[in-house]
Amino acid sequence: MVQNLSVVGLGKLGAPMLAVFAQKGFNAIGMDLNPAFVDAINEGRAPVPEPGLQEMITANRSRIRATTKMEEAVLESDITFIIVPTPSGEGGFFRNDYVISAVKEIGAALRKKEGYHVVVITSTVMPGSTGGVIRQALEEASGRTVGEDLGLCYNPEFIALGTVVRDMLFPDMILIGESDDKAGGVLETVYRQSTESNPEFQRMNWVNAEICKISVNTYVTTKISYANMIADLCDHLEGADADVVTSALGADSRIGKKYIRGAIAYGGPCFPRDNKAFAALGRSLGANTDLAVATDVINSHQSVRLSRAVAKLNKPGAKVAILGLAYKPNTPVIEESQGLALAEQLLADGYGVSLSDPEALESLSAASLPSGATVEADPHAAINKADIVIVMTAWDAYRQLSAGEFAGKIVIDPWRLYNQGSLSAAENHIWLGWGSKSAN
Template sequence: IALGSVVRDMLFPDSILIGESDTKAGDVLQTIYLQMCEKKPPVQRMNFVSAELTKISVNTYVTTKISYANMLADICDRLPGADVDVVTKALGADTRIGSKYLKGAMGYGGPCFPRDNVAFAALARKIGARADVAEATDRINNHQIERLSGLVAKFAKAGTRIALLGLSYKPQTPVVEESHSVKLAAKLADAGYIVSVHDPLAQDAAIGVLGDKVVGASSLEGAVLECDLLIVATGWPEYKAIDPAWCKRNGQRLTVLDLWRTLPADKFADVADVLYLGSGR
């Protein structure tokens, strides 16, 4: 079950995981869950220890895919002609890999992924095992803020007005816990940039975290009109509706860093330079 799609995930789960203390208790839970589900998903039943390990292992595996895609995006940024979306599409076509969560962009956040990845590594250390992959995944994820702030510095000096669009850790939720967008906004503000922020649902929550480091935009249009550098940091569908006219700058071109490849570059060709993360250019 994921934030933003709880009802759908409850009705159409890939599988049901039950940790049970005895068979009778597991039977009751299985009956309840199968009555709620629209289809009959496979049911995995096991003791509490295996169930808890399975739960955090799922999230740890998913975060590994996310960090792998972000590593590829970093490589593609430095490799002329490479395109991370082309590469990950080909990878995802391999049934051994799959396409879900394989998009190079921002690092992962939210209340579950960071927590479970750290918990998995901590458990391994506690029992004398190694979790090198989980630890590397976490390091790659933590590096993303430095990587992105360094990218901004290539295009803008301290004092530049930056509009950062998207503050929730993913679209369709107001949650900003461990959001990389919020962390990036704080990093840029601390570096001397003038940062305004916008989000359809999470703006108030983010400002509650960031305080007076940033200014909340009164509207999407206002955020775009008043900036010298635009960053699309969360792939909200609302941002696809940005009017190119908002990007006009008295003969100069607005630089747009589109971290999720949300905006059609050809639509903005006359007024802005839209730079896609992981595009090799």
């Protein structure tokens, strides 16, 4: 039975994976080229911010350690998970540079090791990669052939920043693209020990698993854009309320309630790029993937929709406070931030813009801060100075703001954090509903 695991890449996903494995009784060794990440793990500190991660590392220090040496990680484990970046490259395709580099180092280490070893690609890759360039690089570097003494699996995670630990413990499904039954069986055994939700195991060949991964995210983004399209319609029809419509849609089991509520555009490090990669794959194969293209077009329209709402409510020169830059609550990540996208649009239209967020301000750099925008760490100060307040991220801290703080302000609340009746009672307060013509 496998007891020793290694995880290559100790970033936003790799560090939680290492901690979860240790929590479930495995001896987990992490490998990363960044000595700061390695030192953090060895000193019992979380290398990245993620709810629950520090507590899990603290509770399992005896089973967790890290190194900058790939050979050490491979020789002291039976299965190695690779969870390194696969950034978008030309045309929207994912680049395999970091995966290939890791695979070559793993292969070189395996030349010094006897016995069976499983290599698991957890990073998201384009369909055809695992059985193509990745397998080739692994076999050439190791001097082994995938099969009897070397397993190769594609096993992407379905998680979201801010809930990574929970998502790893309670997955709906475990997707395994396997070189053979032996490799897939080893990986399934690991997950049966490390998960708590009795997930459904879907085992298949590499390419089917690769297609499945980007298809899941593309389907979810389609639902998000569909809900936003309905909300956009409801903005223009008297008496229409998108929440009423989408609640009824979600009651149909063919549709379901998840991700079918109008709000703002999707962002973050996965959804936008996976959707673009799906469309790019279709173009390269001559397959029609226009649905993914349309999803992206509707998503891009949401910033325009918000800026138009602002223009109807106040003239250029008015001050707008944007509350929320993180792409979702409980993470400081601002990749594809809809708050920043809206700020750029409003600044171009001539509005004054201030930005606030409980965690993401530290992620802002001189390059990512929109020219002309100001930053307010205190949301109360941002609200106080604004004519219009737009809540872009559904942080709990924003839910707790009282109605009185919005007195005299126009509030655009895409997430419906606030009770309309309570807010409307505030002196001189105007509340703009989202996806609800009757609330305008």
